[in-house]
Amino acid sequence: MITALDHIAVAVPDLEKAIKRFCEDFGLPFDGRDDVEAAKTSTAFIPLPPTNIELVHPLNGEGPIAKYLEKRGGGLHHLCFRSDDIHADVERLRKKGYEFLADAPAPGAHNSLTIFIHPRSCDGVLVELSQPTDEH
Numbered sequence: 001m002i003t004a005l006d007h008i009a010v011a012v013p014d015l016e017k018a019i020k021r022f023c024e025d026f027g028l029p030f031d032g033r034d035d036v037e038a039a040k041t042s043t044a045f046i047p048l049p050p051t052n053i054e055l056v057h058p059l060n061g062e063g064p065i066a067k068y069l070e071k072r073g074g075g076l077h078h079l080c081f082r083s084d085d086i087h088a089d090v091e092r093l094r095k096k097g098y099e100f101l102a103d104a105p106a107p108g109a110h111n112s113l114t115i116f117i118h119p120r121s122c123d124g125v126l127v128e129l130s131q132p133t134d135e136h
């Protein structure tokens with residue numbers, strides 16, 4: 001079951017500059033960085049209960065965020081829904097015809113398991129499902 005809006009992700013061309021903007025200029029809290037090799041993505045989390053902002057930047061200059069920045073520049077990149085049973089939610093949504101971008105959930109930021117639904121299944125919005133695998 002989907003239980004929360006876990007995060008809203010913003011693709012940024014300069015991660016340090018974006019962290020300064022959100023945390024120093026806007027005065028928001030900073031919950032640290034997490035480089036996720038499996039997703040080829042560097043993240044920075046800004047907790048804003050009951051959700052978070054996730055800044056996403058290419059890890060080692062490659063991967064999906066690199067392609068996105070190259071084609072579109074910075075911008076809103078995806079919405080992530082938290083699930084309490086990601087395998088059941090994937091099965092349920094696949095049966096409804098949603099196009100997933102992987103066969104199975106993979107490691108995400110903050111020890112989560114994540115999987116993405118193609119934007120063409122969701123009116124042009126890239127949607128991530130995420131299940132925490134331990135307390136962060």
Ligand SMILES: CC[C@@H](C(=O)O)C(=O)SCCNC(=O)CCNC(=O)[C@H](O)C(C)(C)COP(=O)(O)OP(=O)(O)OC[C@H]1O[C@@H](n2cnc3c(N)ncnc32)[C@H](O)[C@@H]1OP(=O)(O)O
Nearest residue numbers: 036039041043064077078101108109114116119124125126
């Ligand atoms: C850190 C881990 C994790 C977490 O724990 O939170 C993350 O958030 S990782 C974040 C980065 N990872 C991903 O984005 C993985 C899923 N994304 C993909 O697999 C690809 O980016 C994609 C969505 C399949 C697009 O890749 P590709 O087909 O190679 O790119 P194109 O540029 O050719 O785009 C095709 C099509 O899709 C539209 N598009 C692309 N990105 C987005 C987006 N973020 N939001 C909305 N739409 C998007 C693009 O405009 C193209 O549309 P058409 O032109 O209409 O075909």
Ligand SMILES: [Co+2]
Nearest residue numbers: 009054080128
């Ligand atoms: Co995300």
